[in-house]
Amino acid sequence: MSYARAVTATRPRPNRGEAGAALVVAARRLFAEQGYRATTTRQIAAEAGVSHALLRYHFSSKEGLRDAVDEDVLGSFGQAVGTAVEEGVAPGTLAEAGRATALVFGADPDRRRYLRRVLVDGDDRSSALLGRLVTGAENEIDRLVTDPDSLSAEDRRWAAYQVLFLILGPLLLEPSLEVVLGGDPFEPSVLAARSAANQRLLQRGLFDPR
């Protein structure tokens, strides 16, 4: 559809009711599970129990619906990060980072997997999210690594990315990781063991004997 055409104007309805919310929930799950492109508007509507034409009424288009899901997921994500940071009242330990991760990623599988899709899609939304994450990680590093001699400027620069990759790795690889591990990578006990191992790596590396 590249040429202009007279179409019925359909701006997004700001106040959606039950059906609108159901569409967002269904889309969140299906986008997270199958990806945006592989999910059809009819699938979403069927799962939400409404006609697929209603999607256009509430959200103008499939993309409009994705925007709504983005808002939902990225909003609650930001909120969870905020909560986690606040909880770490006594900063200075890496345990906080572990707790924060659990809080943010453990909660809702759909939201977690949707986040994965956003990061993996490789579009503007991905780099925007990654940018936020990098900034957050850089602040953490500056706050935690206080000794100016423990890292060169270059290594300090990469430290934020290293922490991020350790945390995001399981998120990005979740589906295959589940197969390789033979179980849910975000099951609380698994997540705890992984976080502990991460803390010890960041603390002492792999070779330092206890």
Next chain:
Amino acid sequence: MSYARAVTATRPRPNRGEAGAALVVAARRLFAEQGYRATTTRQIAAEAGVSHALLRYHFSSKEGLRDAVDEDVLGSFGQAVGTAVEEGVAPGTLAEAGRATALVFGADPDRRRYLRRVLVDGDDRSSALLGRLVTGAENEIDRLVTDPDSLSAEDRRWAAYQVLFLILGPLLLEPSLEVVLGGDPFEPSVLAARSAANQRLLQRGLFDPR
């Protein structure tokens, strides 16, 4: 297409000529850039300079073509890993891991990005590849971390994944990372700095002053 139908038998031609190779190259690039689903057979044929019907002749179907690309990329990947491992004649240092990474990921952007797609797709091919990578990393860890006291059994188990996440992170996030870094994450000097930082992290953690 769920019901049986009489169709012309078209088994994959084992010996493809120039055109077949051109199709593989084009598909490799386009799948890597846009993903399998988002790439149309007509796009591939156009880039290869042949009719889109030829695809079916040589590869039976779009999936058949993907199988051929898989073989190409995963084959050359396995070979590169082999070379890198052989090159590390004097094992025991982590420098080897750095060189191996460069060799494997630095070579061909198309192949690198295709590898990313395979890992991110989340299907059987993903878990198979990840399984191979985990096994390789576990062997490296066993070979490099000889002191039985430096890691608990649990931490040792996770060490392979940690190393993997540090290496795969930039691969999985390449498109957004390029935006955030403001440059190619696999440019040799960037890769070298990152590898060096990784080695120091694995050696001493983030907090140990030099």
Next chain:
DNA sequence: TCCCTTCCTGTCCATATGGACAGGAAGGGT
């Protein structure tokens, strides 16, 4: 009662896409 807004459905449409198929050109063997 009449109208207006809001929410929703059934249905039609244009397009994109993977695949099916008939046939043609080229080259080699007999």
Next chain:
DNA sequence: ACCCTTCCTGTCCATATGGACAGGAAGGGA
């Protein structure tokens, strides 16, 4: 000259998909 195999193209087809649109039900205000 004739045929057979290999490689390739033009073209048709069924289907899936996002979107467009007309109209209907419900509820509330006048």
